[in-house]
Amino acid sequence: MDIKSLESQHTSGVYAKRDVVIVRGKGALLYDDQGREYIDCVGGQGVANLGHAHPAVAAAIARQAETLITCPEMFYNDQRAELAARLCALAGMPRLFLCNSGAESIEAAFKFSRLATRRTKIVAAMRGFHGRTFGALSATWNKKYREPFEPLVPGFVHAPYNNLERLAQAMDGETAAVVLEVVQGEGGVYPGSADYLLGAQRLCRQAGALLIIDEVQTGFGRTGRTFAFQHHGLEPDLVCVAKSLAGGLPMGAVLIGERVGEIPTGSHGSTFGGNPLACAAALAVLQTLDRERLPQRAAELGAYLMERLKGLDSPRVREVRGLGLMVGVEIRQKVAPYLQALMERGVLALAAGLTVIRLLPPLVIEQQQLDRVVEALAEVLALDLSEGGEVE
Ligand SMILES: *Cc1c(COP(=O)(O)O)cnc(C)c1O
Numbered sequence: 075m076d077i078k079s080l081e082s083q084h085t086s087g088v089y090a091k092r093d094v095v096i097v098r099g100k101g102a103l104l105y106d107d108q109g110r111e112y113i114d115c116v117g118g119q120g121v122a123n124l125g126h127a128h129p130a131v132a133a134a135i136a137r138q139a140e141t142l143i144t145c146p147e148m149f150y151n152d153q154r155a156e157l158a159a160r161l162c163a164l165a166g167m168p169r170l171f172l173c174n175s176g177a178e179s180i181e182a183a184f185k186f187s188r189l190a191t192r193r194t195k196i197v198a199a200m201r202g203f204h205g206r207t208f209g210a211l212s213a214t215w216n217k218k219y220r221e222p223f224e225p226l227v228p229g230f231v232h233a234p235y236n237n238l239e240r241l242a243q244a245m246d247g248e249t250a251a252v253v254l255e256v257v258q259g260e261g262g263v264y265p266g267s268a269d270y271l272l273g274a275q276r277l278c279r280q281a282g283a284l285l286i287i288d289e290v291q292t293g294f295g296r297t298g299r300t301f302a303f304q305h306h307g308l309e310p311d312l313v314c315v316a317k318s319l320a321g322g323l324p325m326g327a328v329l330i331g332e333r334v335g336e337i338p339t340g341s342h343g344s345t346f347g348g349n350p351l352a353c354a355a356a357l358a359v360l361q362t363l364d365r366e367r368l369p370q371r372a373a374e375l376g377a378y379l380m381e382r383l384k385g386l387d388s389p390r391v392r393e394v395r396g397l398g399l400m401v402g403v404e405i406r407q408k409v410a411p412y413l414q415a416l417m418e419r420g421v422l423a424l425a426a427g428l429t430v431i432r433l434l435p436p437l438v439i440e441q442q443q444l445d446r447v448v449e450a451l452a453e454v455l456a457l458d459l460s461e462g463g464e465v466e
Contacts (some may be wrong), residue, residue: 075377085329092417094106094398096112098127101126101436102126102440103443110393111420111423112421112422113435115421115433115434118289118317118318119194120296123363124358124425125439130362131359134358140459141350142284142350143349147343147347151353151440153354155317156357157357161329161360162228163430165347168241168332170327170351171337172348173325173326173327173346174342177204177210180205181288182328183314183328185209187251190335190337193250194229195231195249196251197251199254200232200233200234202232202235202253202254202261204253204314204363209227210419210461211223211329212315215261218364233372237270239273241277245283249281251312252284253286253290254271254285255292255393256289259400259426262402263395263428268306271303275309276310285308286310287308289303289315291317291434292400294319295368295371295372296318296368297376297398298369298398299369299398304313310331313328314328319356320354320355320356323351323355325352325356337398345443372398375439379399382444382448390405392405399434400409400433400434405431406429407460407464407465408429408460408465409429409461412459419453420450421447
């Protein structure tokens, strides 16, 4: 039986699949089982910041796999200690909790917020995305993700993004934390304004609430700084990271600020959290980000890409927005047929909602590869692939 039928027969069915079998990658390129090459602007949905098969990450994983893969946090470990020190220094925060995914890092941040404040309410943003477990889903906005699983966790409210007045109205003396993305990813690639984000931080301080910044998608150079919160000089109390942290191995972390205070022993935990294999991979990622100056590269190439996309001058394009190499092209039609047409031209891209083409290329992508992406976009946007007209 061929690969697609075999996988289709046994998958849960929760994923919409594209008609391609990806078997190999190198840098910003992916290859299918027929040997066809694609420029990867999906980037593992934000995981592959270093590109595919980066030799530093591959070597670190191989070396650590032969040394020690598992070691629960009841013991100390060399790789974990070194990673913790390095990651905390990068973020300018004193402590961290290690876990295995974005949703898990969000769950931990919510639990720590409740512990620290002895309050229960969480304010999140409309269009925000924080994951699919019950707590994270309760903070996620899209009703398509939420409604089938209600009732969710009580105490969550949503306020419009980039609107300080409405955020202030949503907060009260029971608010434990406000959780925000610096650039909303899944929600359509909407950058937060400095005024809004700094204002949210001020409101949190005034209300005795904590500020949780979700950097699961924006982290590790993606937006042109190591962390997106550094663009605005924010000082969040909790920072959630995952996706590209360990170069493709599953890993998440919550960085913990001073205002969170003591977290009682035994109050939270994770079996796989802080395993030496993921820690060694993450250490290689952090070293490579620095050595190859990938945040700067994302800033420069991102500005170049946005400039070229804004120059497309297609009546089908409503807006181009983004920060660094996190770029959204909002069009007047549904994006699905355009993503398919891009794939046929050797470019893999993501959707963000119904009408936004989202580009999350590896930060190691070459400028001429971005040129090929822009050319392919220009080509497909010249086609009328609207299925039933414009989308409002
Ligand atoms: C992907 C994502 C998550 C969830 O991460 P998972 O590893 O899929 O659980 C949370 N927040 C943001 C901003 C994300 O992009």
